[in-house]
Amino acid sequence: MPTYEYECGKCRRRHEAFQSITAKPLTKCPACGGRLKRLLGSGSGFLFKGSGFYITDYRSKRYTDAKKKDEQAAAPKKPSASGGCKSGACGGSGDSCASA
Numbered sequence: 001m002p003t004y005e006y007e008c009g010k011c012r013r014r015h016e017a018f019q020s021i022t023a024k025p026l027t028k029c030p031a032c033g034g035r036l037k038r039l040l041g042s043g044s045g046f047l048f049k050g051s052g053f054y055i056t057d058y059r060s061k062r063y064t065d066a067k068k069k070d071e072q073a074a075a076p077k078k079p080s081a082s083g084g085c086k087s088g089a090c091g092g093s094g095d096s097c098a099s100a
């Protein structure tokens with residue numbers, strides 16, 4: 001379960017909360033009732049600094065992009081050359097295509 005860090009915009013106190021990813025973010029400072037903003041801790045790989053309050057959309061877009069990239073990287077670009085496509089469909093030549 002990830003740890004979320006919040007900072008109060010009023011008293012500047014920081015709070016940590018263990019929450020599931022689907023849990024609603026905290027919005028209220030338990031100490032003074034001020035507005036909390038969620039900080040992204042070091043565990044998430046990047047730190048968001050700024051005055052923005054909700055960064056959920058930004059984050060989820062980054063996450064989606066990264067995931068897409070991963071999937072593309074994982075997917076083979078050509079039919080496996082080691083198996084030999086034998087038809088030239090792999091676009092390879094010589095050793096990488098058995099039809100050559």
Ligand SMILES: [Zn+2]
Nearest residue numbers: 008011029032
């Ligand atoms: Zn506060």
